[in-house]
Amino acid sequence: MRFSYQREVIKNIVCSTKSHPNADWVFNEAKKKIKNISLGTVYRNLKILESNGTIKSFHDSSQVRYDGNVEDHHHLKCIECGILIDTDIKSDYDREKIIKNYEFEPNDIEFFIIGKCKKHKTQTTKKNKEL
Numbered sequence: 001m002r003f004s005y006q007r008e009v010i011k012n013i014v015c016s017t018k019s020h021p022n023a024d025w026v027f028n029e030a031k032k033k034i035k036n037i038s039l040g041t042v043y044r045n046l047k048i049l050e051s052n053g054t055i056k057s058f059h060d061s062s063q064v065r066y067d068g069n070v071e072d073h074h075h076l077k078c079i080e081c082g083i084l085i086d087t088d089i090k091s092d093y094d095r096e097k098i099i100k101n102y103e104f105e106p107n108d109i110e111f112f113i114i115g116k117c118k119k120h121k122t123q124t125t126k127k128n129k130e131l
């Protein structure tokens, strides 16, 4: 019972944010609800939630981030602030072709469209308008 409660709390933390948090952030949030929860418990539950398809994870630079949006989607990434924005762009690729042409077995795609978010883009846009 206790364990499923922990898992429920962790699931809700990941699914209630669009910030694509890492395990440390989830751990800090979880501590607010469950005082004596350990980082190991958080990791273990994140793994279970991922393996049963409740959440997804992906690599961003050297860290693993968790995503409550399990739909097939990719992210926009701002080079200024690092914010990750969900898009409805799908991973449309020819799996069979990759297997055949590259002798490579794909598990998943992690791609980011790199650029500048609304907040960081606006400044240059404004400046251009003034000229």
Ligand SMILES: [Zn+2]
Binding pocket: 020, 067, 069, 073, 074, 075, 085, 086
């Ligand atoms: Zn996402």
